[in-house]
Amino acid sequence: MAHRSHARRVVVFGATGMTGRRVVDRLVADGVQVRALCRSEPRGFPPEVEIHRGDIRDPTSLVGVGQGMDAAICCVGTRSYFGSNGGAAVDALGTRHLVEALREPAPHFVLLGAFGLDRRSPFLASFSLLLNRYFHWKAEAEAAVRQSGLRYTIVRPVELRERPPRSPPLVNQRAPLSLLRTVSRELVADVLVACAGNPAVHQRTFELCEGGDGPLADQLARLVPDDERPLPEATPLF
Template identity: 30%
Template sequence: MKILILGATGNVGSRTMKHALEAGHQVVAYVRRPEAVSDAKGVQIIKGDVQDSGALAHAAEGADAIIVAITGAVSDGSFMQRAVPDIIQAAKTADVKRIVMVSAFGAGDTADKAAWFMKLAYRTVLGKFFRDKAASDALLEQSGLDYTIVYPVNLKDAPASINAVAKPLDQVDKVPGMPTLPFTNVAQELVKIVADPESIGQRILITTAKGWKAKR
């Protein structure tokens, strides 16, 4: 596949770029600062802003899929809502139907599955950030594109864990405690998900093996 990655200089996006290359995909990184892209051998780098839908559409020409791994500051309550409409428009202009977007566990109704203390944080201290995520997730769901939205649990910079799991949210009853995964695990799952047609139209939790409870 030819995959356009947005957020290739970030914690998740940079690792997704690496794993996509290792999986044999052709990778294009669309970034504001090309000099910040690390381990870029074999990657086509295009400079641009995600809110420039024309330039983004040009970068997406010929791509089979777009992976969106961008995020705003915790204090910015509208970054994703500003960016996602331009991303959707660019995808449609370039005739790229497949799009996988990284959200965050705690956005919207996913918070209902969290432990009470995490649910409180998601809706109060971090409320502005997670409301923005939820609103932009809804925009993508309504776009008509072949979307998948991914909801990772808390993330950290550490070697990959072997116990990560990806589960459709409609199979998940609860996410107990505060499970934490390395960024690399999310990147690995994204590369699998983008190539999996069964994931189209799904919202998927990425967590630890013990960081979820199934619905009965």
């Protein structure tokens, strides 16, 4: 079941990705005014979507990207670890460029983060330097958002899958979730949209999986603000 956005004007970053496109489609279906940041002219977007040509790695291209917007949803990610399209340039520095560009309009910023940032289990520790770099740059992105002064929400889904949801969303801040759990991209898009402009989730970070047994709105309303619980810092690179 799709959830309505509280915001009526939303800019989407990472709009051409697998999750970002679903976010755009849901917002348009909900009658929300949508602006999408794209490096090149996208294909297959609804005609109602306003395109802002730019690149998060180039701060000069982001001028005005958030003007008039109530909320921003960031679905940006990269599969590269190094170079101009690596995690340092995209996740860490790119996110910092975004929050700097949004300081003046100051919309609610919803970040699609990464599951597992605040737990260093033996399972995670056994992985390679590349995985450690991935977590480091994701943690840097979260830190940039928290330090920005913007109203924000950080959503950390478990492993994303291309399939329909098997059960309702489960929002979690407490018991550690299994690293083997997965979640539908469709459900993640629904939750991102439900968070946009929602004051109940301002200054909150939570993990997301499937298996919930209560209304999403009730789960979101029970979330604890970040300043009332411990949060991770960027992990050291070894």
